[in-house]
Amino acid sequence: MEESKHPCYNADAHHKYARMHLPVAPQCNISCNYCNRKFDCVNESRPGVTSEVLTPELASQKFSWVKENIENLSVVGIAGPGDALANWDVTRKSIELIKAKGEDIIFCLSTNGLMLPYYAAELVELGIKHITVTVNCLDPNIGARLYKVVNYEGKSYTGVAGAELMIQNQLKGIAYLVEHGVLVKINIVMVKGINDHHIPEVVKKMKELGVFITNIMPLIPAPGSAFEKFPQTSMKEINEMRDLCQLQMQQMRHCKQCRADAVGLLGNDRSNEFRMTKPEPEKSVFLAKQIGKEYKIAVTSKHGKLVDQHFGHATEFLIYQVNDKSFTLVERRKVEQYCSGASECDDSDSKEGRKNAAIQAIEDCNAVLTMRIGYHGQQRLLEHGIVSVEYCYTVEEGLSYAIEQLTMKKAI
Ligand code: CLF
Numbered sequence: 348m349e350e351s352k353h354p355c356y357n358a359d360a361h362h363k364y365a366r367m368h369l370p371v372a373p374q375c376n377i378s379c380n381y382c383n384r385k386f387d388c389v390n391e392s393r394p395g396v397t398s399e400v401l402t403p404e405l406a407s408q409k410f411s412w413v414k415e416n417i418e419n420l421s422v423v424g425i426a427g428p429g430d431a432l433a434n435w436d437v438t439r440k441s442i443e444l445i446k447a448k449g450e451d452i453i454f455c456l457s458t459n460g461l462m463l464p465y466y467a468a469e470l471v472e473l474g475i476k477h478i479t480v481t482v483n484c485l486d487p488n489i490g491a492r493l494y495k496v497v498n499y500e501g502k503s504y505t506g507v508a509g510a511e512l513m514i515q516n517q518l519k520g521i522a523y524l525v526e527h528g529v530l531v532k533i534n535i536v537m538v539k540g541i542n543d544h545h546i547p548e549v550v551k552k553m554k555e556l557g558v559f560i561t562n563i564m565p566l567i568p569a570p571g572s573a574f575e576k577f578p579q580t581s582m583k584e585i586n587e588m589r590d591l592c593q594l595q596m597q598q599m600r601h602c603k604q605c606r607a608d609a610v611g612l613l614g615n616d617r618s619n620e621f622r623m624t625k626p627e628p629e630k631s632v633f634l635a636k637q638i639g640k641e642y643k644i645a646v647t648s649k650h651g652k653l654v655d656q657h658f659g660h661a662t663e664f665l666i667y668q669v670n671d672k673s674f675t676l677v678e679r680r681k682v683e684q685y686c687s688g689a690s691e692c693d694d695s696d697s698k699e700g701r702k703n704a705a706i707q708a709i710e711d712c713n714a715v716l717t718m719r720i721g722y723h724g725q726q727r728l729l730e731h732g733i734v735s736v737e738y739c740y741t742v743e744e745g746l747s748y749a750i751e752q753l754t755m756k757k758a759i
């Protein structure tokens with residue numbers, strides 16, 4: 348059974364098998380109210396993450412590179428950074444180029460489902476057996492509050508008309524895929540006050556359609572999106588909803604809301620090690636010379652070379668002093684890791700205490716440079732005047748980028 352080697356479809360496989368995403372699909376054909384298109388598609392990824400975009404040829408080269416270095420690579424997925432089917436030509440070409448290599452690999456794809464009636468047959472012909480569709484509602488009145496615009500066959504639809512079109516195409520596409528042997532996973536973004544009460548109904552319908560598993564995900568409000576001021580759905584609320592829906596059908600509980608260029612085990616992203624493109628030269632410019640003041644920046648890094656650790660996973664912060672001549676590592680501050688990343692993450696008091704301690708440990712800093720940090724964490728740091736800068740590359744490049752962000756913020 349192929350799903351036994353798919354880390355997302357089988358919780359037992361996620362510690363053993365790795366997946367890689369090919370970030371070949373930058374465009375999107377809809378506009379979700381929780382999305383800021385500067386970032387990866389929120390239907391699959393956390394907001395605030397930006398992936399590199401590759402041509403099919405580069406994606407194929409990257410596949411070979413990763414395959415040579417990660418023995419247990421079992422899945423190649425296309426999950427944005429926009430919508431895989433809104434970029435069908437490059438999506439198909441990337442899959443064909445990799446298929447031609449004849450490797451033993453499972454193909455996977457994630458989509459908002461709008462274009463499924465057009466491409467479901469081709470997906471089946473291509474032999475793609477794992478497809479994720481994000482279905483947030485069945486009721487167009489709810490959809491009208493989630494989708495700002497739906498672009499279809501050269502026309503733009505808004506409100507109930509746009510949502511109706513989305514839902515109709517999703518249901519038609521899912522039914523076709525299931526009938527043709529595809530294992531369909533459904534992502535559902537839970538937005539409190541909009542679709543939360545309706546989710547059990549969505550899950551029930553998905554079960555009737557023969558879907559394999561549903562994955563209820565939290566809304567993490569993306570800065571700059573229409574929902575940026577909405578509350579983040581807590582993992583406690585998500586787990587309660589999963590428990591309720593588990594009575595209907597199997598629930599995914601180990602999703603990591605991956606980047607569109609994620610590589611490795613779900614719990615250990617190695618995308619930093621497999622970049623096909625370098626940061627643009629202007630981003631690499633050593634900006635410290637221009638700032639005319641000193642900054643103190645806390646960095647989360649596993650080994651001190653790369654910005655490759657989540658804020659909540661840090662057990663120490665590297666404190667850099669940035670003056671008009673150089674970046675200097677002046678101190679290492681130990682803290683207790685406050686987040687294990689477990690799906691059972693429960694916003695407990697002890698966790699809250701450790702989070703406060705982490706914030707206090709860097710209270711004198713101007714910024715924190717980290718691979719990822721949740722929206723609430725960012726807000727809490729801002730209350731202490733600390734700017735969060737998310738980045739994925741070397742510490743040195745990251746510090747330049749952080750200075751760029753700090754000086755821009757100052758100018759505003
Ligand atoms: Fe990628 Fe998605 Fe395929 Fe997995 S991710 S396209 S099904 S190979 Fe997995 Fe990542 Fe969660 Fe997605 S943990 S975001 S569910």
Ligand code: SF4
Nearest residue numbers: 375378379382388389
């Ligand atoms: Fe953004 Fe929605 Fe498009 Fe994903 S499907 S890229 S969340 S607009």
